[in-house]
Amino acid sequence: MIPPExxxxxxxxxxxxxLQFKTETALLEFSRKRTAHELSYLQxxxxxxxxxxxxxxxGIEAGSRVAIAMSNQAAWPIAAMAVFFRxxxxxxxxxxxxxxxxxxxxxxxxxxxxxxEYGEWRxxxxxxxxxxxxxxxxxxxxPPREELPANHELWTIGEADGSTPALxxxxxxxxxxxxxxxSSGTGGSPKGCMLTHDNYLEQFRTLSERFPQEIGDRFFxxxxxxxxxxxMSGFVGAFAAGVTVVHQRSLRPExxxxxxxxxxxTHMAIVPLLLEAFERRLDEKLEERSTVEQALVExxxxxxxxxxxxxxxxxxxxxxxxPVRDGLGPDLKMLFCGGAFVDPKRARRFYELGVPVVIxxxxxxAGTVLTVNDLKxxxxxxxxxxxxxxxxxxxxxxxxxxxxxxxxxxxxxAGYLDDxxxxxxxxxxxxxxxxxxxxxDPSGHLHLVGRSKNMIVTAGGKNIYPEDIESAFEGLDCxxxxxxxxxxxxxxxxxxxxxxxxxxxxxxxxxxxxxxxGDLLDDLRKRNRSLPDFKRIGGVLEWSEEFPRTASMKVKRxxxxxxxxxxxxxxxxxxxxx
Amino acid sequence: xxxxxxxxxxxxxxxxRFERDLAELQPSDDFFAKLxxxxxxxxxxxTDLEDEFDVEVPDYELQxxxxxxxxxxxxxxxx
Numbered sequence: 001m002i003p004p005e006x007x008x009x010x011x012x013x014x015x016x017x018x019l020q021f022k023t024e025t026a027l028l029e030f031s032r033k034r035t036a037h038e039l040s041y042l043q044x045x046x047x048x049x050x051x052x053x054x055x056x057x058x059g060i061e062a063g064s065r066v067a068i069a070m071s072n073q074a075a076w077p078i079a080a081m082a083v084f085f086r087x088x089x090x091x092x093x094x095x096x097x098x099x100x101x102x103x104x105x106x107x108x109x110x111x112x113x114x115x116x117e118y119g120e121w122r123x124x125x126x127x128x129x130x131x132x133x134x135x136x137x138x139x140x141x142x143p144p145r146e147e148l149p150a151n152h153e154l155w156t157i158g159e160a161d162g163s164t165p166a167l168x169x170x171x172x173x174x175x176x177x178x179x180x181x182x183s184s185g186t187g188g189s190p191k192g193c194m195l196t197h198d199n200y201l202e203q204f205r206t207l208s209e210r211f212p213q214e215i216g217d218r219f220f221x222x223x224x225x226x227x228x229x230x231x232m233s234g235f236v237g238a239f240a241a242g243v244t245v246v247h248q249r250s251l252r253p254e255x256x257x258x259x260x261x262x263x264x265x266t267h268m269a270i271v272p273l274l275l276e277a278f279e280r281r282l283d284e285k286l287e288e289r290s291t292v293e294q295a296l297v298e299x300x301x302x303x304x305x306x307x308x309x310x311x312x313x314x315x316x317x318x319x320x321x322x323p324v325r326d327g328l329g330p331d332l333k334m335l336f337c338g339g340a341f342v343d344p345k346r347a348r349r350f351y352e353l354g355v356p357v358v359i360x361x362x363x364x365x366a367g368t369v370l371t372v373n374d375l376k377x378x379x380x381x382x383x384x385x386x387x388x389x390x391x392x393x394x395x396x397x398x399x400x401x402x403x404x405x406x407x408x409x410x411x412x413x414a415g416y417l418d419d420x421x422x423x424x425x426x427x428x429x430x431x432x433x434x435x436x437x438x439x440x441d442p443s444g445h446l447h448l449v450g451r452s453k454n455m456i457v458t459a460g461g462k463n464i465y466p467e468d469i470e471s472a473f474e475g476l477d478c479x480x481x482x483x484x485x486x487x488x489x490x491x492x493x494x495x496x497x498x499x500x501x502x503x504x505x506x507x508x509x510x511x512x513x514x515x516x517x518g519d520l521l522d523d524l525r526k527r528n529r530s531l532p533d534f535k536r537i538g539g540v541l542e543w544s545e546e547f548p549r550t551a552s553m554k555v556k557r558x559x560x561x562x563x564x565x566x567x568x569x570x571x572x573x574x575x576x577x578x
Numbered sequence: 579x580x581x582x583x584x585x586x587x588x589x590x591x592x593x594x595r596f597e598r599d600l601a602e603l604q605p606s607d608d609f610f611a612k613l614x615x616x617x618x619x620x621x622x623x624x625t626d627l628e629d630e631f632d633v634e635v636p637d638y639e640l641q642x643x644x645x646x647x648x649x650x651x652x653x654x655x656x657x
Contacts, residue, residue, distance in 0.1 A: 031634065032625055119638035141636060143655045250637045254618050 001208055001241040004201040009172035011084030013201065014239055018045035018081075021242040024215055029074040030259060031249040037074045037158055041242075044078060047157050049166035051082035054153070058113050058136035062087035062170050065180065067111035068226075069093040069102050069120045072247050075140055075157050076225045077235045079115045087170025090179045091192075092226030094551045099123030103132055108190045109180050109417065115155065118142045174198035180417050181228065183364040192417035193364045202410040203367035204237050206387040210374055211334070211358065213267060215242035218331070220259060220268040222248070224551045228368040229269045229338060243267075253277065260329035268329075269336040271553040272343070275357065276475075278328060279346055282353070285327035305352040311376045312356050325354055334358055338369070338383075338552075341448075341467055343474045347380035360384055361448060365432055367411030371446045382445035383438075393431075394440055398463060401439040404452055406431045437465060454557065456485040456505070462534045466557075469505060469535055473527055478520055479510040480547050482555050483537060489561045490570065504538035506573065508564065510547065517542045517574065525576055539573040579657065585650050591626050592646070605647045624649075633657055 002020065007013040018026070022042035029037040039047065060066060066083045068090065070076050083090045091109040093102050095117075103126045106114060114127065115138045126132040130149060138155040139148060148154065172178075178200055180192045213219070221234035238245050248259045259265060270278075286294055325332070335350065338360045347357040360372030361383035370392065373384035386392045390409040397403030412432045415423035426433055437455060438448040450465020466483040473481055486504055507524070511517055517540065528536050543564070548556040585605050593600040596613045603612060610620065620640075627649070628634055633656045643652055 031636075032621060034625070034628075036634075117636075119636055141634075144657070145655075250621065252618060252621060252637075255621075 001212055001214070004205050004240065007201060008174055009084065009087070009176065009197040010178055010200055010236055011081070011087065011169055012171065014081050014084060014236070015045070015169055017239045017242070018042065018048070021215065021239075024242050025244045026239065027074040027077065027245055027247070028218075028263070029247040029249065030255075030263070032255055033258065036249065039074060039158070041239075042162075043160070044081070045166075046160040046162040047078045048081040048085060049162075050160040050164065051079055051155070052085040052167055053164065054136075054138070054155070055082055055086050055088070055113060056167055060086045060088050060113055062172065063177070064088040064113070065091055065109055065111040066113045066115065067091040067093050067106045067109060069095055069106070069114065069116045069124075070140070070225075071095045071117065071119075071249070072221050072225050072230070072234075073117075073249055074247060075115075075117070075155070076247075077239070077245065078157055079138075080225075080235060081239075084178070085167070085169050087172050087176075089177045092179065092181060092231065094182065094224055094226050095120055096224060096551055099125065103127060105182050105190050105192075106134075107132055109182075109192055112136075114138070116140070118146070172197055174201065177414070179231075181226065181231075181364050189419065189422075191419070191422060194414040194417055195364075195367065196414055199367045199411050199413060200232070200236055202389065203232060203369065204240060206389055206411075207232065207237060207369060207372075208241065209388060210372060211336075213238065213241040213243050217241070217243045217266040217333070218246050218264050219243050220246045220248075220256075220263075220265040222251075222256065222274070223269055223271065227551050228362065228364050229336070229552070232368040233267070233269050233336060257281065260332070261326070264331045265329050266331050266333045267336070268332070268334075269338075272337060272341060273553050275335070275337055275342065275346060275350070279349065282328060301352050312351070312354075312378065328353075328355065336360065338362060341471050341474075342380070343471070344380035346474075348378075351378045351380070361436075361446060363434060363436075365413045365426060366390075366407055366409075366434075367413070370407055370409075370411075370434075373445075379445065382441065382447050384446065385444045386446070392440070392446065394438060397439070402437055402449055402463065403439070405434045405436045405438050405446070405448075407434060408432065437463075454488075456488070464505075464535055466505070469531070469537065472531055472535075473507065473524065476509075476520060476523060476527070477512065477515075479512050480555075481507055481509045482547060482557070482560065483507050484557070484561060484564070486538075489564050489568075505536070507537045507540045507576075508543045508560070508568075509540055510543050510545070521574070521576065528576055537576060540576050541568055541573050543568065581650065581654070584653060584657075585646060587630065588627060588650055588653070589646055591630060592623055595623055595626060603646065605650070606645055608644045609646055609649070610644060627653060631657060 002017055004013055018041045024041050026041040026044040027039040066088050068079050080090055091111045093105055103124055112135045114134050117140045121139050137152045139152055140155050174197050176197055177194055178197045179195045183191045183193050219234055219238045221230055223230040234245050248255055332355050335357045337357050342359050350357045356375055358373055360369045362369035370390050371384040371386050373379050393406045394403040395406050408431045435452045436448055437450050437452050438446050440446055450467040454466050456464050469483045483505055486506055548559045589603045590600055635656050639652050
């Protein structure tokens with residue numbers, strides 16, 4: 001691992017990494033089961049050098065802004081590195097957004113150059129027509145006869161041979177802007193988080209103290225690369241440690257699993273939904289085995305759990321749990337999980353099966369990660385303790401110690417682009433008001449209970465958080481579920497003669513396939529009864545459309561509430577209390 | 579390559595991989611229904627086609643494609 005302390009910018013650190021690890025494999029991209037690209041660190045540098053020259057020709061220099069809108073693939077980090085070699089500011093755009101939204105963010109960011117793939121580009125009408133003023137647009141993989149507009153250029157990786165000398169790297173200061181990252185907040189004006197080189201280099205330093213990665217490790221990059229977690233663990237941090245970053249162009253579950261099982265993946269960052277999918281897969285694998293074998297696995301799990309109480313013992317877990325591990329990913333050392341609530345029972349199960357699930361908490365406005373568990377010992381009940389250099393306070397705590405989480409440190413962002421109002425709302429004397437509610441336990445571990453803005457104050461004066469209630473219904477046999485306060489979805493819509501429209505909690509449930517809601521009600525009622533009175537949900541509403549989600553798979557509550565307001569019928573609400 | 583030849587090669591490969599009688603397949607058929615395959619198997623068929631035509635087709639090009647005719651369109655664009 002390259003210690004980041006002596007580097008002024010991400011570009012300088014990455015350039016050194018490319019030279020230091022030059023014979024190692026930097027990038028491995030699969031297109032279904034075909035190897036699309038396999039690039040050494042030296043080749044990766046050559047590719048980035050070639051792109052840096054193209055960017056220079058397009059007028060990109062220190063401080064210019066370059067947007068990338070591209071799904072996870074080898075070209076992404078190459079383009080990003082080229083941007084940093086030019087001393088420019090990177091604007092990573094979520095590839096899952098639709099074309100008009102992407103264009104809005106590109107325009108807002110002030111980017112003059114866009115790097116994108118054909119599948120994204122064809123949805124960007126204003127980019128194609130030239131209405132969005134860009135000096136240059138680089139497009140990968142257009143069909144052979146596609147005519148690109150005049151300011152466009154086809155870009156292909158895998159062809160740089162190093163024959164053209166590299167341009168000297170443009171140096172930057174730690175305090176200079178490195179990226180403008182649009183946080184996944186929904187509605188309102190775009191929130192472009194301005195992050196500096198210091199934010200990232202400091203984040204890398206503290207994270208690698210807790211979770212050092214090494215040459216030979218293989219990181220599977222599946223979360224969108226514009227997202228803070230993948231940007232750090234599947235790009236900056238991975239390259240600074242000589243790790244191989246693996247991409248799968250086809251996001252089909254079968255093919256993701258194939259990479260995990262066959263391609264020596266050691267690390268992966270995921271969101272809770274994926275962890276749930278992995279668990280289902282594990283269960284399927286186990287169910288295929290005989291009862292005797294299942295009992296054996298269960299016995300081994302308990303033995304493994306007993307011997308790894310204080311810390312993970314990879315060699316032991318690998319031996320004991322081999323049959324199960326092979327079904328998931330035989331070389332997996334660790335899964336990083338964050339971005340939403342992680343079911344502690346599920347995380348513990350994985351740990352006991354020999355795959356530590358590291359749970360953390362962070363937000364784009366604070367680099368990547370603020371708190372994370374350290375596995376000494378393994379804990380699944382909290383989001384971990386603050387990283388070195390992170391000051392964390394719980395402010396305005398109520399009687400139970402729950403208050404708003406405020407943080408200060410070198411990873412906290414510089415503010416929102418061109419938005420002094422929202423910046424002033426978030427930053428106070430160097431402290432970032434996270435908008436998350438939580439409490440610190442006696443060991444200094446943070447526990448989150450919900451978002452401040454989702455908090456509901458009950459008639460009895462108690463604060464409750466929909467996220468907290470949702471966790472009690474984890475694993476309910478449905479596609480998706482979310483909890484709302486009726487007053488949030490239908491403000492002021494009291495109906496005479498019905499209790500259902502008073503301020504109370506309702507579960508919005510998307511049932512599986514054709515199965516009716518009724519099948520779930522027993523389980524739902526049972527779980528509901530186990531909650532304290534004031535946390536119980538009063539009704540449940542069936543909803544057939546997929547919930548809108550952010551890049552990190554969090555439900556876009558405001559958007560869903562709006563859809564519910566417009567389309568859902570309150571008459572269909574099924575009572576579950578009593 | 580002519581459109582008819584492309585379609586013929588495509589359907590021959592599909593018939594072979596999923597052990598169907600070529601004569602039963604029509605260009606306008608929904609290949610999921612006709613071959614009784616899921617989307618992952620359709621991907622495998624696509625990989626066969628890519629090898630046959632020495633072309634690469636990104637997954638996003640295949641969204642919404644359900645017929646042999648549709649597959650031929652996608653391949654034609656990339657040839």
